[in-house]
Amino acid sequence: MADGSMTLAFTSAVEAETAAIWQKVSARITPMEWRLQAPLIAKINRLKTEKNAVILAHNYMTPEIFHGVGDYVGDSLGLAREAARSRAKIIVQAGVHFMAETSKVLCPEKTVLIPDVLAGCSLAASISAADVRLIKQRYPGLPVVTYVNTTAAVKAETDVCCTSANAVQVVEMVAREWGVDRVILLPDEFLARNVARQTEIGIIAWQGRCEVHERFTVDDIAEIRASWPNAEILAHPECPADVIAASDFAGSTAAMNDYVKTRKPKQVVLITECSMADDVACDVRETEFVGPCNLCPHMKRISLENIYQALLHDRYEVTVDTAIADRARAAVQRMIDMPPLAVPARYDMVKARHHVDVELI
Numbered sequence: 029m030a031d032g033s034m035t036l037a038f039t040s041a042v043e044a045e046t047a048a049i050w051q052k053v054s055a056r057i058t059p060m061e062w063r064l065q066a067p068l069i070a071k072i073n074r075l076k077t078e079k080n081a082v083i084l085a086h087n088y089m090t091p092e093i094f095h096g097v098g099d100y101v102g103d104s105l106g107l108a109r110e111a112a113r114s115r116a117k118i119i120v121q122a123g124v125h126f127m128a129e130t131s132k133v134l135c136p137e138k139t140v141l142i143p144d145v146l147a148g149c150s151l152a153a154s155i156s157a158a159d160v161r162l163i164k165q166r167y168p169g170l171p172v173v174t175y176v177n178t179t180a181a182v183k184a185e186t187d188v189c190c191t192s193a194n195a196v197q198v199v200e201m202v203a204r205e206w207g208v209d210r211v212i213l214l215p216d217e218f219l220a221r222n223v224a225r226q227t228e229i230g231i232i233a234w235q236g237r238c239e240v241h242e243r244f245t246v247d248d249i250a251e252i253r254a255s256w257p258n259a260e261i262l263a264h265p266e267c268p269a270d271v272i273a274a275s276d277f278a279g280s281t282a283a284m285n286d287y288v289k290t291r292k293p294k295q296v297v298l299i300t301e302c303s304m305a306d307d308v309a310c311d312v313r314e315t316e317f318v319g320p321c322n323l324c325p326h327m328k329r330i331s332l333e334n335i336y337q338a339l340l341h342d343r344y345e346v347t348v349d350t351a352i353a354d355r356a357r358a359a360v361q362r363m364i365d366m367p368p369l370a371v372p373a374r375y376d377m378v379k380a381r382h383h384v385d386v387e388l389i
C-alpha cells in the first residue's frame with residue numbers, strides 16, 4: 029500500500045475503536061482484510077475530527093469506505109443535499125469528479141477534495157459546454173435539463189439539473205413552467221429513454237452512455253431468471269430500456285437500497301455497480317445477493333489509502349471558476365429546492381400513454 033498502511037498495527041485500541049464498524053462489514057470483509065483496513069479507518073476517522081472534515085461517500089464505494097469512513101452516504105441527489113447543508117470546513121468526496129464539483133459549486137467557501145483526480149465518468153466526458161450551446165441554438169425555446177453526471181461547465185449552460193431519483197419530476201416541472209411539451213434531457217441516452225416511458229413530455233436526448241450500465245443486456249436478465257428463478261431483479265435507469273422492462277424494479281441507487289431494506293427479499297440481483305450489493309448486504313443480513321454486476325473503474329480509483337492522503341495533505345483540491353460556479357449553482361439549487369418525492373421514483377412500469385421514443389440529437 030502506497031502510504032505504508034501495511035505497517036500500521038491492529039492493536040487492541042484500534043480493535044475497540046472500530047468494533048461497531050466491524051459488526052457491520054463482517055458480512056462482506058474477511059478478518060484478514062479487516063486487520064489491514066481497521067488501523068487506517070481509525071486514523072482517517074481521527075483525522076476527520078481534527079480537521080473538521082466530512083466524507084461524502086457514494087453508494088458505489090467499497091464497504092470499508094462506505095461503512096468505515098463515510099459520514100454521509102447515498103445517491104448523487106442525497107450527497108448533493110448533504111454537501112449543501114454540511115457545516116464542515118473540508119469535504120472529501122469519496123466518489124467521482126463531477127460529484128466533487130457539485131459539492132464545490134454548492135459550497136464555494138469550503139475546501140473540497142477528491143482523493144484521485146482521474147476518477148471521471150463516461151457520461152460527464154460525453155458532452156461539453158460548447159455542445160450544449162449548439163444544442164440550444166438548434167432547439168430555441170426548449171428548456172435544457174442535465175443529469176448531475178456532467179461537468180460544472182455543462183451545468184452552467186443548463187436550466188435545471190436532475191438525478192435518476194427525480195428526472196421525471198424535473199422534466200415535468202420544467203415543461204410546465206416553460207409551457208412546452210418537449211424538453212432536452214442530457215447526456216444519458218438510456219436514462220432519457222427510460223424517462224420518456226414515464227411521461228407524456230417529449231424527450232430530446234444525447235448519445236452519452238454510462239460505461240458500467242450500458243453493458244447489461246436483456247439476455248443477461250434472461251440468464252439470471254434461469255439461474256435464480258426466485259430472485260428479485262433490481263436495475264439502475266442508466267441501463268438500456270429493455271433491461272429495465274425485464275427487471276422487477278428500477279430506480280436510483282438510493283431507491284434500490286430502500287427497496288431491499290424495506291422489502292428484504294429472500295434473493296436479489298442488483299443490476300448495477302458491484303459495490304452496491306456489498307454495502308447493502310452489510311445492512312440487510314437476511315437477503316442473499318446473487319448474480320452479476322459491473323465495476324466502475326472510476327469509482328474504484330478511490331481507496332482508504334488515497335482518502336487518508338487526501339485528508340493528510342489537503343489534496344486534491346477541486347476548484348470551479350466563479351462565473352461558471354454561479355451559473356451551475358442556479359441549476360443544481362433548483363433541483364435541490366424541489367420537494368422530495370414521497371416514494372422513490374421507479375422506472376420499470378411504462379406509464380406514458382403514447383410510449384413515444386426519444387428524439388436523438
Ligand code: 13P
Nearest residue numbers: 103104105191192280281
Ligand atoms: P445515483 O446514485 O444517482 O443513482 O447515480 C448512479 C451513478 O452512476 C453515479 O455515478
Ligand code: SF4
Nearest residue numbers: 149150238239240324
Ligand atoms: Fe459514471 Fe457510470 Fe461510473 Fe457512475 S457508474 S461514475 S455514471 S461511469
